[in-house]
Amino acid sequence: MIRVILFEDNKNMRESLSLYLASSDGIWFAGAFPDARNAITSVKKFKPDVILMDIQMPQVSGIEATIEIKKVYPNVKILIQTIYEDDDKVFQAICAGANGYIIKSTKPENYVNAIKDVFVGGSHLSPIIAAKVLAMFQHQFVRIQPTYIELTQREKEILTCMVKGMSYKMIADACDIKFSTVCTHIKNIYEKLHVNSAPEAVVKALEMKLV
Amino acid sequence: MIRVILFEDNKNMRESLSLYLASSDGIWFAGAFPDARNAITSVKKFKPDVILMDIQMPQVSGIEATIEIKKVYPNVKILIQTIYEDDDKVFQAICAGANGYIIKSTKPENYVNAIKDVFVGGSHLSPIIAAKVLAMFQHQFVRIQPTYIELTQREKEILTCMVKGMSYKMIADACDIKFSTVCTHIKNIYEKLHVNSAPEAVVKALEMKLV
């Protein structure tokens, strides 16, 4: 049996969800709360395996509650359930440590599926949310290089050293070349990247993921 | 009806999946292929809405095929189905533009659910995969600040200017303070961040997401 508690400010929603969960196989519904002000004590008292958490609640938001609970009970699974599907909320929820994110419009059996998924260590994301997460993920990692910049092997090597915060002298040592050669390379790098200083070059290198 | 094609090198798997999909409601199964060498021409010919793609295939991997197909047909939905659940494969698949990732052990009806999810613009991730994605996501974005560093408002402002590649003089102008004050602030910043140069400070600022 999976012990579940619910945080949800909307009375109707809270009562109907409670009823549904209480009558679901494999779920032991331990309690429902209209706000998350005493979330920690509730968790301590009811020892849930999975928490269903609304985002929009008076006093303490579901995001804040998630952060607090995860700090003290990192193994409790938290399933966000909300009507919000904007990037920011999704982003915050994930960063807070949520184990799943389902939108409220889903069929009630999806709640049970999601609870079972997160209980065994998986995550459950509604398709719309999953799409958002993947999009954010790609945006983060896929290299966008509109202006294709060609740095030579040596130049990349030296740029990498600069990113590490090394001085010209240290770079010369590390690459086993003369100080003056480092100067030359860096001059060329600046020209190729259209920058005029080390910090600028470093920022550009990082954002273009050249190194 | 959702037009679906399948890339899968394992004969048994290919045939049983084909059978199952061909008999599923709402799905028009258009074809199955043992490798992805002519993926583009197959897509052109069969005009699928959704492609089921294995990762491990001879000649051309499912990841490579995904990249190629997405380049030409960005609107075709690609659903990765594989036995691999290691971080690297998941990561690559997502970066390649996959719209979903399901592991082969799932029940056949999950295939149909996933196909329907991606067809309407959502994404579908198996719980284990979703958990991995969320973990990677958190790892990327959650600020790990073991050494809690407090920069004052002004210091953050100046650090931001440095990240933009501005010189001391430009910063002084921008913040409407004297050059010497900029020096003082930067000295303090270096002390707080335990660095000795502008590039280092910039890198640290970015990786600690202080700015």
Added chain:
DNA sequence: GGCTAAATCCCTAATTTTAGGGAGTGTACT
């Protein structure tokens, strides 16, 4: 062979940054 690009080296001089030091103002908290 001639050409090009990468990589190496050197010089000078201007400019910028960094490392010391000290010092005054205002605000907020105790």
Added chain:
DNA sequence: AGTACACTCCCTAAAATTAGGGATTTAGCC
């Protein structure tokens, strides 16, 4: 009333970076 801290400013001098210029060697390509 006193203290702490953020913010401001100044000075000097050493160190590092940037901007010019030019030069050689090696390797690959036509």
